[in-house]
Amino acid sequence: MTERLNGVIRALTEGRRIAFTSFIQAEVENAVAFAQSDNDGVVFELEHNPWDIRALREAMQFLLLRERIVRSGSLACQMTPLVRIPPSGSEMNQWFAKQALDLGAYGIVWPRISTPEEAYNAVAACRYPRRPGAPLREPAGLRGDAPMAAARYWGLSQQQYYRKADVWPLAPDGEILVILMIEDITAIDNLETILKEVPGIGALLIGEGDLTQELGCPRQYDNPELLQMMDHVLKLGKAFDVPVGHPHVNENNVSRVIDEGYRFLMTFPRRDFSALREGRRLAGRA
Numbered sequence: 001m002t003e004r005l006n007g008v009i010r011a012l013t014e015g016r017r018i019a020f021t022s023f024i025q026a027e028v029e030n031a032v033a034f035a036q037s038d039n040d041g042v043v044f045e046l047e048h049n050p051w052d053i054r055a056l057r058e059a060m061q062f063l064l065l066r067e068r069i070v071r072s073g074s075l076a077c078q079m080t081p082l083v084r085i086p087p088s089g090s091e092m093n094q095w096f097a098k099q100a101l102d103l104g105a106y107g108i109v110w111p112r113i114s115t116p117e118e119a120y121n122a123v124a125a126c127r128y129p130r131r132p133g134a135p136l137r138e139p140a141g142l143r144g145d146a147p148m149a150a151a152r153y154w155g156l157s158q159q160q161y162y163r164k165a166d167v168w169p170l171a172p173d174g175e176i177l178v179i180l181m182i183e184d185i186t187a188i189d190n191l192e193t194i195l196k197e198v199p200g201i202g203a204l205l206i207g208e209g210d211l212t213q214e215l216g217c218p219r220q221y222d223n224p225e226l227l228q229m230m231d232h233v234l235k236l237g238k239a240f241d242v243p244v245g246h247p248h249v250n251e252n253n254v255s256r257v258i259d260e261g262y263r264f265l266m267t268f269p270r271r272d273f274s275a276l277r278e279g280r281r282l283a284g285r286a
Contacts (some may be wrong), residue, residue, distance in 0.1 A: 005076035005154060006106045006175040008041040009168050009202070012243050012263060019243070021082070022269045026055040031062035034079060034269070041080030043266070047111050051086050051096065057103050060153065075155030082177065084109035089118030089180075094125040094142055101126060101165075102146050104153025107177030109205060114186040116197045123178050123200040126167050136170060139200055170200035179245065179264070183207030184214055188229050195240040203264045204237055205245035206230055221248065234261055 004010040011019035020038070023045040024030040034042050042063070044056055060081050068078040083100040087093035089112050097108045110122040120139050127141030151161035154175075166174035182191060182204055188211075195201065208221055208230070217223045237244035238261055245264030246257050257265060280286050 003074060003076075004175075005074065005164065006041075006168070006177060007076070007078065007080040008082065008107065008264075009175065009177055011040040012203070017243070018258065018263050018265060020265050020267065022267050023084070023247075024269050025049055026052060026059040028059055028062050030269070031059040035063045035065050035068075037079070039079060039267075041082055041106070043082045043084050043109055044105075045084050046096075047084045047086050047109075053099055053103070056083065056100065060103060060105070077153070080106045082107040082109060082179070084111065087111070089113035089115070089122065092118065092121050094121070097122075097125045098143055101143065101176065102150055104150040106175060107179060107202065109179040109181060111181045112183045112187070112207070112210065113180040113194070114184055115190055116194050119180055119194045119198040119201065122180060123167055123170075123198060126176050126178050127200070128162065128165065136166075139198065167200040168202055177202040179203045179205050181205045181207045182233055183210035185211075185229075188232060191233060191236050195236060195242060201242055203243040203245055204233060205247060205264060205266075206233055208247060237261075 008019045008021065019040045021041045021043050022034065022039055023043050024034055026044045026046060044059065046056065063079045063081055064077050072078055083105045085096035085100060085108060087096060089110060100108060108126055113119050113122055124139040124142045126143060127139065128143050129141040130137040147158050147161050151158045154161055164173065164175045167176050167178050168174040178201055180201055182188065208226065209219060211229060212218050212220055212223060212226055215223060215225055234244050243263035245266060246262040247266045249257050249265045249267050
C-alpha cells in the first residue's frame with residue numbers, strides 16, 4: 001500500500017474505520033476555519049448553493065495549511081476536500097464532477113442516486129477511460145483528460161496523479177471517493193441491486209430530508225418508516241462492506257450513530273456563540 005493522500009479514505013480504512021466531515025459553503029472564511037478543525041475532510045456544498053467554480057477553487061486553496069503539511073510528512077492537503085455537485089442522478093450528468101476533480105477534489109457526493117444506471121454513471125464520471133480488456137475497466141471511465149491543476153493540488157507529477165486518480169475501493173490505492181446519496185424510496189428499493197452490480201462505490205450517504213419529504217413527514221427524523229429505511233441501508237452497507245453515512249450527527253446522537261454502525265459521520269458546522277450567550281446573561285440582557 002502506497003502513501004494514502006485522501007484523509008477520509010484513510011480514516012475509513014484504519015482503526016475503527018470511521019470518518020468525520022461537515023458540509024460547508026465554498027467560501028474562504030469557512031475554509032480557513034475548517035482547515036484548523038479535527039475533521040478528516042469537508043464537503044463543499046454546491047447542490048443547494050450556487051455552482052461557483054472560482055469560489056470552489058479559492059476555498060480549496062485556503063484549506064492548505066503549510067504547518068500541518070510539514071508536520072504530517074505528506075504533500076497532501078490535511079483537510080480532504082470533497083464536493084457535492086448540483087445535478088440529481090437522473091440527469092446522468094458528468095461535467096460538474098469533471099470540473100471539481102480537475103481542480104483537485106478528492107471525491108464527489110452525488111445527489112439522489114436511485115438506479116443502477118445512475119450509480120454506474122456516477123462512478124464512471126470519476127474515472128479515466130481504459131481500453132477493453134484492461135484490468136478494472138468497469139465501470140468504464142468517462143472523465144476527460146486535463147490533470148494539470150489537480151496534480152499540482154495533490155503535489156504530484158501528472159503521471160503520479162494518473163496512478164492515484166481512480167476510485168476507491170475498486171482500485172485499492174485509488175484516492176477518489178464516490179459517495180452516493182440515497183434520498184428516495186426508489187433508491188431504497190434498488191439499493192441491493194446497485195451494490196451488487198456497480199463496483200467503485202466508496203460510501204452511501206442517507207438523505208434524511210428528501211426521504212421525509214417523500215414520506216409526507218418533512219424533517220421528522222424520528223418517523224418510524226424513515227428509521228426502518230435507514231436501518232435497511234445500514235444493513236446493506238454492512239453486508240457489502242460499503243461505509244454508510246449519517247448527515248445529521250450532533251452531540252446528542254453521535255454515540256448512538258456510531259454504535260449503530262454508521263462510518264461516514266457529518267457534523268453540523270455550527271458557530272460557537274456560547275461566550276456571547278453567557279455574556280448577555282451576565283449583562284442582564286438574556
